Amino acid sequence: MESFEELLAESVATHGHLCAGQVIGVRMSMLGCRLLGIEDPKAPEWRKKLMVFVEIDRCATDAIQSVTGCRLGKRSLKFYDYGINAATFLNLATQESYRIISTEESRQRAACFAPEQPDPALQQLQGYQRMPDAELFAVQRVRVDLQPWQMPGPPRRQATCSRCGQVVRDGREVVRGVEALCTPCAGEGYFRLVGAEKTDWSMLTIEENKS
Ligand SMILES: [Zn+2]
Ligand SMILES: [Zn+2]
Numbered sequence: 001m002e003s004f005e006e007l008l009a010e011s012v013a014t015h016g017h018l019c020a021g022q023v024i025g026v027r028m029s030m031l032g033c034r035l036l037g038i039e040d041p042k043a044p045e046w047r048k049k050l051m052v053f054v055e056i057d058r059c060a061t062d063a064i065q066s067v068t069g070c071r072l073g074k075r076s077l078k079f080y081d082y083g084i085n086a087a088t089f090l091n092l093a094t095q096e097s098y099r100i101i102s103t104e105e106s107r108q109r110a111a112c113f114a115p116e117q118p119d120p121a122l123q124q125l126q127g128y129q130r131m132p133d134a135e136l137f138a139v140q141r142v143r144v145d146l147q148p149w150q151m152p153g154p155p156r157r158q159a160t161c162s163r164c165g166q167v168v169r170d171g172r173e174v175v176r177g178v179e180a181l182c183t184p185c186a187g188e189g190y191f192r193l194v195g196a197e198k199t200d201w202s203m204l205t206i207e208e209n210k211s
Contacts, residue, residue, distance in 0.1 A: 001030065001033065001039060001040045001041070004026060004027070004030065004129075007026045007029075007030070007066070007067050008022060008023065008026050008063075010066055010067075011025065011026055011062065011063040011066035011067060014062060014065075014066050015059065015062040015063065015066070018125070019059050019125070020059075020121070020124040020125050020128055021058060021059025021060040021062075021063065022059060022060070022062070022063045023063075023125060023128040023129050024059075024060045024063070024085070024102050024128055024136070025059065025060030025061065025062065025063025025064045025066075025067070026063045026066075026067055027128070027129075027133070027136060027137075028060065028063075028064065028087055028100050028102070028137065029041075029052075029063065029064050029067035029068050029087075029089075030067065031100060031133055031137060031139075032052070032068075032087065032089030032098060032100055033050070033067075033068070033089065035089065035098045035139070036050070036089055036090075036091040036094075036096055036097075036098065037091070037094075038050055038091060041067070041068045041069055041070070042068070042069040047069065048076075048092070048152070049091055049092050049093045050068055050070060050076065050089065050090070050091065050092065051070065051076050051077075051078065051089075051090045051092055051146075052064055052068055052070045052076065052077050052078070052087055052088070052089055052090070053077075053078045053079075053080060053087060053088040053090070053144065054077065054078070054079055054080070054087045055080050055081075055082040055083070055084040055085070055086045055087065056081075056082065056083055056084060056085055056086070057079065057081065058085070060085060060087075060102070061079075061087075064077075064087055065077060068089075074152060075150070075151065075152040075153075076152060078150070084101065085101065085102040086099060086100060086101040086102065087099070087100055088100070088142060088144060090144050090146075095143070095144075097141075097142050097143065097144050098139055098140065098141060098142065099139070099140040099142045100137050100138075100139050101137060101138045101139075101140070102136065102137060103135070103136065103137060103138050105135070106127075106128070106131060106135055106136045106137075107124070109127070109131060109135055110123050110124045110126075110127025110128055110131065111123045111127060112127070113126065113127035113130040113131050114126035114127040114130065147171060149170045149171040150170070150171070155169040155170055156170075156171075157169070157170060157171045158170075159173035159180040160180065161173070161180065161181050161182035161185050162179045162180055162181060163179075163181055163182075163185040164182060164184075164185050164197070166182045166185075168180070168182050168183075174186035174188065
């Protein structure tokens with residue numbers, strides 16, 4: 001694996017700015033890979049062995065993607081919206097996994113590791129780089145029971161919503177009695193319909209490209 005400095009520079013380039021979250025995410029990923037014996041997660045021989053579960057959609061998640069190469073679109077990154085600054089690193093070859101949590105104490109402790117910095121944001125940025133892993137993180141050995149349809153590769157399972165006919169892939173249907181429903185039809189969607197369910201193109205104003 002590349003050095004911390006190289007990995008940080010890459011993650012800052014994709015994330016768009018240097019922030020404490022980039023430092024945390026890079027260090028979390030390096031620790032996760034070390035614990036799992038994964039030498040270089042982006043190298044061909046390791047690429048398909050790592051899966052990461054992130055628990056927050058904030059800065060550190062971009063760094064985790066940058067360092068590990070795990071992506072939602074590749075199904076090697078899973079997002080569980082817990083609002084916790086933590087991620088679980090799973091070695092798919094051994095099933096070994098570790099959940100790494102950014103500690104609340106480290107927020108206060110950062111200043112002790114960067115006393116020369118006057119600004120609290122810079123104290124965090126510097127402090128997080130100098131703090132030992134044991135202060136920055138808590139680590140839990142965990143077991144992730146992955147279902148076959150959560151794995152990368154072609155969909156292993158699909159169902160058809162008995163209400164709207166939408167095909168639901170990867171085991172995400174909601175079962176109600178003998179019925180399989182898509183999540184919105186089951187009333188568990190993240191949105192509410194404010195118009196007709198079926199597309200009404202006459203209601204949609206689309207600017208034509210007049211080049
Ligand atoms: Zn950021
Ligand atoms: Zn449906």
